[in-house]
Amino acid sequence: MILYFTGTGNSLAVAQKLASATGDSLMPLAEAAGKDLSDEECIGLVYPCYDFNTPPAVRDLVARLHLNAKAYLFIVVTCGAQTGNSIWSVRQLLRKQGVRVAYCHKIRMPDNCATLFGRNPNDQLWKLEKYAPRLEQIAADIKARRRCHHFGTPGLAGWLTGIPALEHKILGAFKPVVNADLCVGCGLCVKTCPISNITLDDLSHAAIGTACTACLGCLHACPHQAIQVGGKPVPKERQYRHPESINR
Numbered sequence: 001m002i003l004y005f006t007g008t009g010n011s012l013a014v015a016q017k018l019a020s021a022t023g024d025s026l027m028p029l030a031e032a033a034g035k036d037l038s039d040e041e042c043i044g045l046v047y048p049c050y051d052f053n054t055p056p057a058v059r060d061l062v063a064r065l066h067l068n069a070k071a072y073l074f075i076v077v078t079c080g081a082q083t084g085n086s087i088w089s090v091r092q093l094l095r096k097q098g099v100r101v102a103y104c105h106k107i108r109m110p111d112n113c114a115t116l117f118g119r120n121p122n123d124q125l126w127k128l129e130k131y132a133p134r135l136e137q138i139a140a141d142i143k144a145r146r147r148c149h150h151f152g153t154p155g156l157a158g159w160l161t162g163i164p165a166l167e168h169k170i171l172g173a174f175k176p177v178v179n180a181d182l183c184v185g186c187g188l189c190v191k192t193c194p195i196s197n198i199t200l201d202d203l204s205h206a207a208i209g210t211a212c213t214a215c216l217g218c219l220h221a222c223p224h225q226a227i228q229v230g231g232k233p234v235p236k237e238r239q240y241r242h243p244e245s246i247n248r
């Protein structure tokens with residue numbers, strides 16, 4: 001079974017590709033947390049890297065998994081460029097639960113936070129083609145139950161964002177807010193949020209809860225640019241969703 005966490009569909013598309021190659025089933029990580037998965041002999045975790053680390057929501061959900069310590073467990077992290085501490089930290093978390101990771105790899109994808117720096121993730125679609133052969137290799141490795149760890153050490157940035165106070169501060173700067181004047185209450189953001197942290201309030205305006213992990217899924221999905229970081233609307237052409245990921 002492959003468990004995924006996604007804001008803009010990159011990790012979902014990777015999980016879907018792996019599932020179709022290996023015959024594994026798919027489940028959102030948020031749905032799997034708390035369930036008894038001890039009968040599963042193969043578990044995959046596919047999630048993005050944020051700020052050279054694992055999204056806090058992913059760490060919280062992984063900590064609530066009930067896994068078989070003998071299962072073949074693999075991790076595939078999607079990132080714009082560098083995974084930092086994002087594979088390392090989940091390996092450590094699972095190790096504390098007595099579960100060893102057999103295989104880990106990273107795969108580069110369009111960087112969905114580039115939008116916030118005035119760049120366009122849609123200009124990075126070339127990465128999908130460039131890294132497709134790597135994804136096929138990863139799927140073949142997993143199918144053959146190979147054991148391998150393809151990632152470096154967390155590096156200085158990964159080590160720094162491993163400090164909770166610093167991570168909290170950096171991630172805080174990426175958290176979106178709703179501009180109520182632009183929100184029409186269409187509810188697309190509610191559907192997109194991977195941790196069901198967005199609701200519609202009494203005035204039918206989106207309201208983002210305190211558990212936000214800054215995946216930016218809502219910011220990219222909003223058709224009215226009502227979800228913003230730093231008070232600036234994101235131009236439509238810089239909104240991104242993986243072209244092949246099937247919406248949940």
Ligand SMILES: Cc1cc2nc3c(=O)[nH]c(=O)nc-3n(C[C@H](O)[C@H](O)[C@H](O)COP(=O)(O)O)c2cc1C
Pocket residue numbers: 005006007008009010011012047048049050051052053078079080081082083084109110111112113174214215216242
């Ligand atoms: C808040 C935030 C921080 C990010 N930080 C990093 C990073 O440190 N390194 C990196 O390579 N990519 C980073 N990214 C880019 C994502 O890891 C990448 O686009 C990922 O594939 C998104 O996956 P998703 O579409 O499944 O949400 C960041 C994205 C967000 C939203």
